[in-house]
Amino acid sequence: MKKWIVIAGSVLVVGFVGYQWIPSPLSTQTVSAQVRSAVVQKGTLNINISGSGTVQAVTSYDIKSKFANNEIDEVLAAVGESVKEGDELITFSDGSDPVTSPATGVITSLAVSAGERVTNGQVVAHVTNYNKLQTVVQIDELDIAKIKKKQPVELSINAFPDQVFTGKVAAISDEGTSSNGVSTFAVTIHIDKPDQLKVGMSAEARILTESKKDALYVPLDAVYTSKQEKYVVINSKIAGGTVSGNEKKTVQTGLANEDYVEITKGVTAGETVKLPQLAKASVSTNSSGNNQVSIFGGMGNAGRINRNFSGRGVN
Known part of the structure; x- marks a missing residue:
């Protein structure tokens, strides 16, 4: 008698557990597709044709010595100082022609001091003009034929998300760069009013190639x-x-x-x-x-x- 009671109880337990594993009935409602x-x-x-790049200086030069073993008499400029094209930067003890600035801008580095001797081709300073800025973007080979000089450009700068800057196409590379079977060409864009911008900021350019009213x-x-x-x-x-x-x-x-x-x-x-x-x-x-x-x-x-x-x- 006890054996049948145990068997009956086991059947009830298995049945209960089995019931718990049966998925609950689903009611399905279809949401109509949006018209x-x-x-x-x-x-x-x-x-427009788009490309991305970074803000760069239009003018940025390494200033090099043209003399070998000449002793520097005096360094006339300092890092951070504004200079004009043709300003004397370095003079020599033997009266040789001084080193002059090749462009108007700011001295961003100075690698020599008075009393040192220089070698021919040695970089003695660097000048950058931060008042004239540009960006260089890469354009796909399928689009490059549509890019022309002086085409208007709108620029989005990540640092100024609520502003739109403008510019114009200044130069188009004659040689492309190939990567993974795709060639791109460098397009240089001069920025019209770069007052707030700094070299190195990210830029997205939209070059207007065609417009129809x-x-x-x-x-x-x-x-x-x-x-x-x-x-x-x-x-x-x-x-x-x-x-x-x-x-x-x-x-x-x-x-x-x-x-x-x-x-x-x-x-x-x-x-x-x-x-x-x-x-x-x-x-x-x-x-x-x-x-x-x-x-x-x-x-x-x-x-x-x-x-x-x-x-x-x-x-």
């Missing part, structure tokens, strides 16, 4: 491609703003940047175009009140987004 749209805009569409444009992902045809989906509306249906319109595109693409034919300003839906979310709630979120779906079947437009860069 997205944009208005066809009319305005100036800018095409009164252009019609939409977000890039508003344009779809199907069998080499580009089209947008227009949201048709009736009185009260209710959407009555969608109309597919074939379009022709022009300039483009990383955000917008110009529509040269097929739409008018003020029309509303449909954008791809965001991914749908499925929220499941078990009996314990815990939520589980699953992402499914995506762009829908409207077509692939076409990003192969003319122009590169960031607006």
Whole structure:
């Protein structure tokens, strides 16, 4: 009798434990995908090419001795002192021509003193002009042909996040540098008003390569491609703003940047175009009140987004 009682008790315990491991029923609720749209805009569409670099001095020279074994009579400048181009910096005991400053600026280093002897080509001092600053950015080989001298540039400096500085393209390297199979070219940008800037600050440059006024444009992902045809989906509306249906319109595109693409034919300003839906979310709630979120779906079947437009860069 006791043996059957033990067996029966064991069965009840196993059954109870097994019940605890059975997942609680889930109630699933699907959150509808967000409907997205944009208005066809009319305005100036800018095409920019971006590059990063650091702030540098336009003028920065090592000053070298042209004499061998000449004894220095007097050093006429000090570190931190402002000098002008042609100022005497060092004189020699034997009356040789003095060392002069090759540029206007500030003496940032001085490597000799009176009584020492110098060798030909020895660096005796350094001069830097902090009133004229520049940055040198690396531009991809696919974009370098679009860069021209005197093109306007907007500069973002990390140290001044709320300010925009301006400049112009001053020089374009004739030789590129290759890394991992990609070549880049150095582009020098002179900064217009660098009063607050210091050498070594990080800079992001946006070089304006093309601009079009009164252009019609939409977000890039508003344009779809199907069998080499580009089209947008227009949201048709009736009185009260209710959407009555969608109309597919074939379009022709022009300039483009990383955000917008110009529509040269097929739409008018003020029309509303449909954008791809965001991914749908499925929220499941078990009996314990815990939520589980699953992402499914995506762009829908409207077509692939076409990003192969003319122009590169960031607006």
